[in-house]
Amino acid sequence: xxxxxxxxxxxxxxxxxxxxxxxxxxxxxxLDPVFLxxxxxxxxxxxxxxxxxxxxxxxxxAPGSIGMEASFVNTVEPGDKVIICINGVFGGRMQxxxxxxxxxxxxxxxxxxxxxxxEKLSDALKANPDTAVVAFVHAETSTGVRSDxxxxxALAKDAGCLVIADTVTSLSGVELRVDEWQLDVVYSGxxxxxxxxxxxxxxxxxxxxxxxxxxxxxxxxxxxxxxxLLAPYYMDGESKRAYHHTAPVNSLFAMREALRLAVDExxxxxxxxxxxxxxxLWKRLEAADLSLPVALEHRLAPLTVVSIPSNVxxxxxxxxxxxxRSIEIGAGLGKFAGNAWRIGLMGANAAIERADxxxxxxxxxxx
Amino acid sequence: xxxxxxxxxxxxxxxxxxxxxxxxxxxxxxLDPVFLxxxxxxxxxxxxxxxxxxxxxxxxxAPGSIGMEASFVNTVEPGDKVIICINGVFGGRMQxxxxxxxxxxxxxxxxxxxxxxxEKLSDALKANPDTAVVAFVHAETSTGVRSDxxxxxALAKDAGCLVIADTVTSLSGVELRVDEWQLDVVYSGxxxxxxxxxxxxxxxxxxxxxxxxxxxxxxxxxxxxxxxLLAPYYMDGESKRAYHHTAPVNSLFAMREALRLAVDExxxxxxxxxxxxxxxLWKRLEAADLSLPVALEHRLAPLTVVSIPSNVxxxxxxxxxxxxRSIEIGAGLGKFAGNAWRIGLMGANAAIERADxxxxxxxxxxx
Numbered sequence: 001x002x003x004x005x006x007x008x009x010x011x012x013x014x015x016x017x018x019x020x021x022x023x024x025x026x027x028x029x030x031l032d033p034v035f036l037x038x039x040x041x042x043x044x045x046x047x048x049x050x051x052x053x054x055x056x057x058x059x060x061x062a063p064g065s066i067g068m069e070a071s072f073v074n075t076v077e078p079g080d081k082v083i084i085c086i087n088g089v090f091g092g093r094m095q096x097x098x099x100x101x102x103x104x105x106x107x108x109x110x111x112x113x114x115x116x117x118x119e120k121l122s123d124a125l126k127a128n129p130d131t132a133v134v135a136f137v138h139a140e141t142s143t144g145v146r147s148d149x150x151x152x153x154a155l156a157k158d159a160g161c162l163v164i165a166d167t168v169t170s171l172s173g174v175e176l177r178v179d180e181w182q183l184d185v186v187y188s189g190x191x192x193x194x195x196x197x198x199x200x201x202x203x204x205x206x207x208x209x210x211x212x213x214x215x216x217x218x219x220x221x222x223x224x225x226x227x228x229l230l231a232p233y234y235m236d237g238e239s240k241r242a243y244h245h246t247a248p249v250n251s252l253f254a255m256r257e258a259l260r261l262a263v264d265e266x267x268x269x270x271x272x273x274x275x276x277x278x279x280x281l282w283k284r285l286e287a288a289d290l291s292l293p294v295a296l297e298h299r300l301a302p303l304t305v306v307s308i309p310s311n312v313x314x315x316x317x318x319x320x321x322x323x324x325r326s327i328e329i330g331a332g333l334g335k336f337a338g339n340a341w342r343i344g345l346m347g348a349n350a351a352i353e354r355a356d357x358x359x360x361x362x363x364x365x366x367x
Numbered sequence: 368x369x370x371x372x373x374x375x376x377x378x379x380x381x382x383x384x385x386x387x388x389x390x391x392x393x394x395x396x397x398l399d400p401v402f403l404x405x406x407x408x409x410x411x412x413x414x415x416x417x418x419x420x421x422x423x424x425x426x427x428x429a430p431g432s433i434g435m436e437a438s439f440v441n442t443v444e445p446g447d448k449v450i451i452c453i454n455g456v457f458g459g460r461m462q463x464x465x466x467x468x469x470x471x472x473x474x475x476x477x478x479x480x481x482x483x484x485x486e487k488l489s490d491a492l493k494a495n496p497d498t499a500v501v502a503f504v505h506a507e508t509s510t511g512v513r514s515d516x517x518x519x520x521a522l523a524k525d526a527g528c529l530v531i532a533d534t535v536t537s538l539s540g541v542e543l544r545v546d547e548w549q550l551d552v553v554y555s556g557x558x559x560x561x562x563x564x565x566x567x568x569x570x571x572x573x574x575x576x577x578x579x580x581x582x583x584x585x586x587x588x589x590x591x592x593x594x595x596l597l598a599p600y601y602m603d604g605e606s607k608r609a610y611h612h613t614a615p616v617n618s619l620f621a622m623r624e625a626l627r628l629a630v631d632e633x634x635x636x637x638x639x640x641x642x643x644x645x646x647x648l649w650k651r652l653e654a655a656d657l658s659l660p661v662a663l664e665h666r667l668a669p670l671t672v673v674s675i676p677s678n679v680x681x682x683x684x685x686x687x688x689x690x691x692r693s694i695e696i697g698a699g700l701g702k703f704a705g706n707a708w709r710i711g712l713m714g715a716n717a718a719i720e721r722a723d724x725x726x727x728x729x730x731x732x733x734x
Contacts, residue, residue, distance in 0.1 A: 002392040002620060003401060012616060015394045023617060024391035025369040027382045027564055029695045034370060061566060062429035062591070065612040069591045097590045191613060197394055199428060199566065199615025221588050223464045224429070224436045243700075245432040246558060248566025249379060250390060251618065253369060328396045333610075 005322075006349075008358045009330035010141050010303055011169070012191035012198045013346035015254075019196055022257035023250050030247045038256050039234060039247075045259035049171060049194075049267065050186060050204050052178035056227065058234035059190075059255055060201040061248050064168045067187025067201030069097055070225035071164045072135070074205070074213040075185060078102035080132040083124050083161075085109075085116040085152070088140035089334045090166055098135075101221065106131070112335045113305070115147040115298045118155060125159040134161045139170035141192075142333040144305035144342065145298050146174060150181040157182045162209055168192060171202060172262045173274040173302040173346055184209040190251075193274065193302050195347025196258035199251055205231075258347075274301040274350040281345060284359035288366075293340065302346045305336065309366070314338055317365050327361055372689075373716075375725045376697035377508050377670055378536070379558035379565045380713035382621075386563055389624035390617050397614045405623050406601060406614075412626035416538060416561075416634065417553060417571050419545035423594065425601035426557075426622055427568040428615050431535045434554025434568030436464055437592035438531045439502070441572070441580040442552060445469035447499040450491050450528075452476075452483040452519070455507035456701045457533055465502075468588065473498070479702045480672070482514040482665045485522060492526040501528045506537035508559075509700040511661050511672035511709065513541060517548040524549045529576055535559060538569060539629045540641040540669040540713055551576040557618075560641065560669050562714025563625035566618055572598075625714075641668040641717040648712060651726035655733075660707065669713045672703065676733070681705055684732050694728055 007014045028035050039058075047057050060066050072094070076082055082103045084094045087110040098105045106128055108120045116136050125131060134156035138149045153163045162184040170176050173193030178186050184206040191198035205213070205227060213220065213227050220226040224245070232242040262270060278301035282292060291307040292299070308314050314331065318341070321327040330342030343362070345355055374381045395402050406425075414424050427433050439461070443449055449470045451461045454477040465472045473495055475487045483503050492498060501523035505516045520530045529551040537543050540560030545553050551573040558565035572580070572594060580587065580594050587593040591612070599609040629637060645668035649659060658674040659666070675681050681698065685708070688694040697709030710729070712722055 002395060002405075004393045005395045005399065007394070007396060009396055011613065012394050012396060015617075020391045020393070020617075024387045026371045026387070027374070027379050027558070028369060028372045029374060029376055029379060030565065032372065032689070032695065038369075062433065063612045063615065066429065066591050069589065093590065100586050100588050100590060189613065191394070197615065197617040198397065198613045199618055219467050221467050222436065223460065223467060224433050245430045246378065246556065246565045248430065248564065248615075248618070250382075250387075250564040251566055251615070322399070328399065 003326055006327045008343050008349065009328045010342045010344050011189065011346060013195045013344060014348050015195055015197055016261065016348050019254045019257045023197060023254035025250070025253050027249055030249055031241060031243060035249060036241060038252055041256050042252060042259060043234060045263045046202050048263050049259060050178045051176065051180065052204050054204045054206055056210050056231045057204040058230070059252065060203055061245065062201060063199055064187065064189030064201045066225065067203045068094060068166060069222065070203060070227065071185040071187055072097045072101060073220055073222045073225050074227045075162055075164070075209050076101050076103045076133055077216055077218055079104060081106065081128055081130055082133045082135065083108060083121065083128065083131050085121060085136035087114060087116055087143065087145060088112055088137065089142035090137045090140060094135050112143050113145060113293045115145050116152060118148060118151045121152055122155050125155060129159070131159060131161050133164060135164035137166040138176065139167060139174055139300050139302070141169045141303060143336065144294050144300045144303045146300040149183065153182050162212060169300065169302050172267065172270055173350065174300065175271050178204060190255060193346045194258045194262060196255050197251060199248065200255055274345065277345045277350040277352055277355045278304060280352045280355035281343065281359055284356065288363045302344060302350065304343045306341045306343060308339055308341060312366055320365050321361060325361055327358065329362065370693055373694045375710050375712070375716065376695045377709045377711050378556065378713060380562050380711060381715050382562055382564055383628065383715050386621045386624045390564060390621035392617070392620050394616055397616055398608060398610065402616060403608060405619055408623050409619060409626060410601065412630045413569050415630050416626060417545045418543065418547065419571050421571045421573055423577050423598045424571040425597070426619065427570055428612065429568060430566055431554065431556030431568045433592065434570045435461060435533060436589065437570060437594065438552040438554050439464045439468060440587055440589045440592050441594045442529055442531070442576050443468050443470045443500055444583055444585055446471060448473065448495055448497055449500045449502065450475060450488065450495065450498050452488060452503035454481060454483055454510065454512060454514070455479055455504065456509035457504045457507060461502050479510050480512060480660045482512050483519060485515060485518045488519055489522050492522060496526070498526060498528050500531060502531035504533040505543065506534060506541055506667050506669070508536045508670060510703065511667045511670045512665050513667045516550065520549050529579060536667065536669050539634065539637055540717065541667065542638050545571060557622060560713045561625045561629060563622050564618060566615065567622055641712065644712045644717040644719055644722045645671060647719045647722040648710065648726055651723065655730045669711060669717065671710045673708045673710060675706055675708060679733055687732050688728060692728055694725065696729065
């Protein structure tokens with residue numbers, strides 16, 4: 001038996017019963033007409049959540065990191081110049097992927113715990129007018145920082161670049177407007193603010209990104225991630241669904257339910273719910289003299305980084321919460337390892353009473 | 368609501384209730400000690416099913432085709448000479464992946480519906496003594512053919528090559544002995560003879576394959592598939608589980624249960640069950656004057672290809688089975704499209720009464 005956990009880490013978040021029930025429906029074929037309807041529903045609601053009309057919008061059959069890989073391998077060719085903004089673990093992962101592709105990588109680096117600085121990006125674009133792609137993380141899961149995706153994208157588009165944005169910890173939890181903000185490739189994960197089971201990567205490609213992918217000089221290096229092969233399977237309204245791979249049918253049943261819950265709630269209401277819950281958490285933690293290293297205006301509502309007081313044992317507190325209360329919080333990652341915790345209030349957990357619940361538990365576990 | 372289907376196509380097969388119930392257990396974190404125990408169980412039982420003691424044995428977080436991609440991107444470097452045996456769709460996919468890597472690909476081709484010819488492989492190896500890797504499909508899902516993996520691997524090993532084998536439709540349904548047969552990289556899918564939900568790729572790497580992957584001159588082109596990064600997360604008995612990506616926690620609950628069912632049954636008994644069911648199906652179909660294009664000694668028990676009689680409408684029969692009886696059978700793929708069906712008796716469906724059930728239904732639907 002798997003124990004029930006209250007999941008206040010950086011994801012997965014708690015999955016609502018309705019989503020788990022959808023998950024456990026009987027498996028059917030990946031080309032069954034009933035399953036094609038499921039995919040149509042998923043694509044339609046995912047467009048709503050991304051606020052996009054991009055035809056090529058679908059859910060990849062693997063975790064969010066495959067969304068990152070697919071974003072780059074489709075739109076970046078060997079030798080392309082790519083500017084990657086790094087202010088945490090996941091910008092660093094983008095760099096690793098681009099180096100494997102053989103891209104020329106320019107990094108724009110900001111301190112962990114601060115957002116990407118638009119002026120630094122602007123300078124990098126001026127110094128590198130031949131840049132093809134700009135990439136950044138909208139919501140850094142390693143640091144709890146929200147960067148200004150709209151401003152960063154506007155700078156990149158003015159310079160004629162494609163824009164890739166990681167929204168793993170922002171989709172449906174933080175304001176995100178793919179079309180209005182001119183984001184070209186945007187990917188996310190299932191297990192954060194959507195409160196779906198882990199293992200799926202929502203993704204969307206603008207027509208400009210698809211044009212780049214379809215007119216490459218070299219083949220996309222990954223067969224699994226090649227959007228030229230994937231799009232014909234996922235596209236709704238197409239007469240022919242070209243088989244590419246066997247989709248994770250049950251996980252997509254769950255994703256349909258999770259997306260339906262998000263769309264029924266409405267995005268602005270859902271964003272506000274995440275903000276309200278986070279503000280309650282911040283208030284409670286600061287009232288207990290805990291320090292939040294990210295400046296208020298850049299804090300990411302779904303994920304809060306808390307400095308660990310110097311007299312407190314990181315692992316012992318996390319262990320105590322898990323073993324005595326069945327509560328998970330996140331350890332620090334990278335430069336924050338050992339000196340910060342990460343507390344998620346995502347999806348189903350983004351509620352004021354849940355914020356009070358985890359604040360009470362954490363504060364008591366310190367005493 | 369998703370309708371119940373009897374799944375007699377090329378996979379997914381019907382998933383037992385115990386596996387669906389395991390799937391829908393509450394989501395927990397991917398670094399939770401309880402989840403690490405789940406992974407340990409999965410790895411142990413997967414080694415049993417592969418008949419291997421390879422330390423690097425795990426379940427990739429994506430469908431079988433990522434297993435294929437991971438096998439090649441880790442062990443093949445640009446310029447490496449690779450012999451790929453092609454006797455159906457999936458050998459062709461291997462070729463596409465290797466071309467994307469920049470390998471020098473030599474193909475050994477056999478007719479669809481026949482196995483890989485060991486003599487042709489032997490000739491190719493003699494003509495190309497600098498070959499680094501030999502790859503073939505043990506059980507071709509597009510043609511219902513079983514190739515002689517043991518003999519093919521012996522030829523390749525004698526020539527000093529690494530051996531990659533696709534066992535998507537054979538793992539736990541057809542005799543497969545990874546260590547005894549000297550297979551270096553072997554991958555499969557969750558949704559065939561294991562009767563787990565689709566979306567996972569069991570995989571195992573021999574020490575020689577790991578050595579090749581860790582001593583490459585170039586980086587593995589895929590971050591997601593890089594076994595140098597993946598192995599530390601999955602390895603049992605390691606004191607530190609290095610986070611790589613968020614595992615599909617619920618699907619791995621299901622996989623643990625599916626593997627447990629296979630190990631409890633015992634592999635020889637499970638192989639025999641698949642053979643017995645298939646022999647019943649073949650007997651029934653041939654008694655109804657239906658033609659099976661694959662020679663008896665090369666037929667794949669889990670998947671039978673049936674020629675469509677010339678006076679019968681392919682799509683109409685499949686549509687009637689689906690709409691009136693909620694039964695799925697598979698259409699022909701590639702060269703078999705329109706002139707053959709594919710009937711799977713995999714995992715939970717590999718039983719004589721299930722063979723009779725689908726034979727009755729198919730024969731009646733022709734009348």
